[in-house]
Amino acid sequence: MDVKVPDIGDFKDVPVIEVLVKPGDQIAAEAPLVTLESDKATMEVPSPAAGVVREVAVKVGDKVSEGSLIARLDAKERESRSGAKPQEPATPEQPVAASRAGTPPVEHVEPEKPFREAPAKADGRQAPSVDRAEPQKSSVEQPTPRKEYGGPTATIPPPWDEPPLAPAVIDEEAFQKAHAGPGVRKLARELGVDLGRASGSGPKGRILAGDVYKFVKSVMTGAAAPAAAPAPGGLAVAPPPKVDFAKFGPIDTKPLTRIQKIAGPGLHRNWVTIPHVTNHEDADITDLEAFRLALNKEQEVKVTLLAFLMKACVAALQKFPNFNSSLEGDHLVVKKYWNIGFAADTPQGLVVPVLKDADKKGVLAIAKETAELAAKARDGKLSPGDMQGSTFTISSLGGIGGTYFTPIINAPEVAILGASRAQMRPVWSGSDFKPRLMLPLSLSWDHRVVDGAGAARFNTFLAGLLGDARRMLL
Structure with a gap:
């Protein structure tokens, strides 16, 4: 059986950064074979079936695209071994050569370590390896690798x-x-x-x-x-x-995590080349929050405030289409589709999964899909297609705290919405003060495309939708 690179979105010539198996390895279905790294994500290519690896067709540093041959798998070997008794623990005279069946590697869910492990471990797994050429570091490296972050370096420069x-x-x-x-x-x-x-x-x-x-x-x-x-x-x-x-x-x-290394240059580019301006607004979500809590008692899907934010943003983007555009030279590309990206905090760093066709989905469907995407992000399982095609991004810090902040625009988009933690505040009703749950919103926009008046109208309209969710139906 030939194992080929599956659909990885629009990416081509993606480098192989790890080869996780070798000829002769017995593997389970869905066990990872190689690790690929695009400019936005790291992904594993899983085995489509259980069996024995007959040949590995790639090596570290090779570039592959959709349909490229990764390995050849002897799936029939699975049938001949199906009646065999479970493998006993290996004795010192019988080292466990390369049994990977049912044992997915765990290196990919932990942050990068500052030093590489030995080339091979006792259980036959291949530790991550990268062809590095770093002659300048020979004078400061220690003979014994550190196993934890940090360490005593008081007498050694960073x-x-x-x-x-x-x-x-x-x-x-x-x-x-x-x-x-x-x-x-x-x-x-x-x-x-x-x-x-x-x-x-x-x-x-x-x-x-x-x-x-x-x-x-x-x-x-x-x-x-x-x-x-x-x-x-x-x-x-x-x-x-x-x-x-x-x-x-x-x-x-x-050390920076792999995601931080990849995202850092893009964030720097976006910050210094896009003329950011940020408008702040408070949305009264007292009634919306009461509705959300009641909704969560009626059905299994947990509805978060993010789902309502996405639905409201789609309505605002449809009313103010310039916010759903991209700047290309002296032309403005206004998109007629609404894909909303949302910043997800993971142990490896910040990633932005994308909810496709948000305008065609209800709040419950949005809540379910964003929860699934967030889980994949935490597990490091997002595919390139999961992070492509966004037209607008939301960065929500509501679960952590804060009042207002300046989110960085995710080029080639022209705007991004930041949401902080909602707080109860006294609000003048015209006759007296009443406690209301207020959500701080921070809208960063590209001043080459949007002006201050347009941003103020967008924020006001969005706050009105969140204040009365019935307006989203209009």
């Missing part, structure tokens, strides 16, 4: 003080077009090198690892311009100062 380059704003389009292999691209990401500005010495101008180090050396000696390339719009960002924090007291150093 590991990321050693690399010669500060984090850079990279021209992503030029980076993608550069003639370089996966290993070189990864090395360039780690060193903050824009491959679009590096010269290649390989065949047909291919950029090699030595070319990346040569570029770094030229920057350090002043022969080339700093690696922090100007962002779109001509904004040049100076690198932060390098400080040996250990001189002033004990410190802990923690």
Whole structure:
């Protein structure tokens, strides 16, 4: 049986970052075979059936697309083994070679560790491995890997003080077009090198690892311009100062998670290239909250405030279509579909699943689907398709706290709504003060597309919908 890459959305040439099986391994149905990493998510390719791995067709660093061959599986082996008795615990003379049946790896649900484990474990599993070229770190690494975050580093500068380059704003389009292999691209990401500005010495101008180090050396000696390339719009960002924090007291150093590494450059780009403005509004949700609590007593699906927010936002976006658009050069692309992204907090970092066709779904259906997407996000099981196609995003901190904040627009969208924790406040009714449950809303918008008057009208209309849910039916 040939195992191929399933539907992974619009992504192509996605790198393989882990191979979790080897020939001869006996695996269960749905057991992960390889791990892929796009620019937005990490995903596993599961086995479609139980059996024995006959051949692995990819290796770490290979790029695959939908339909690419991953492995060949001898599914008949499952039938011949079905009547066998359960495997006894291995004795020292019989090491457990590679039994992965029914034992899904757990490395993917934990945050990244600051150091890599040994290449292979006793049970035959392959630990995560990445072809790294980091000669600058040899002088500060310890002979014994740390197993926990942090650790005593009072006499050692932080590991990321050693690399010669500060984090850079990279021209992503030029980076993608550069003639370089996966290993070189990864090395360039780690060193903050824009491959679009590096010269290649390989065949047909291919950029090699030595070319990346040569570029770094030229920057350090002043022969080339700093690696922090100007962002779109001509904004040049100076690198932060390098400080040996250990001189002033004990410190802990923690690596960024994979999601933080992927999302960080995009957040920085969005913040410095989009002219953000944030409007705040308070919505009276006293009656809506009472209705929500009563609804939860009547049916099994737990309805959260997010479901009502999504439904109200769709109505507001339909009334003010510029908020459901994207800016492309001197044209505005107004979308006639309404897909709402929502920020989900996970142990690995912030991800944004997308609820598709929100305008065609009721509150109960929205509540059920967002709960399923949030669960997949926490388990690290979101597919690329689960995070594509959003036209507007909601970031809700209601379960944590806060009053107002400035959410960062999720380009290429032009607006994002932030919701904080609702609080009881005295509100003047015209004759006296009455306690009302008020929800703080924060709308960030792109001033190139939206003006202040339009944002104020959007917020006022949205608050009115939340104050009287019957208006959502109009």
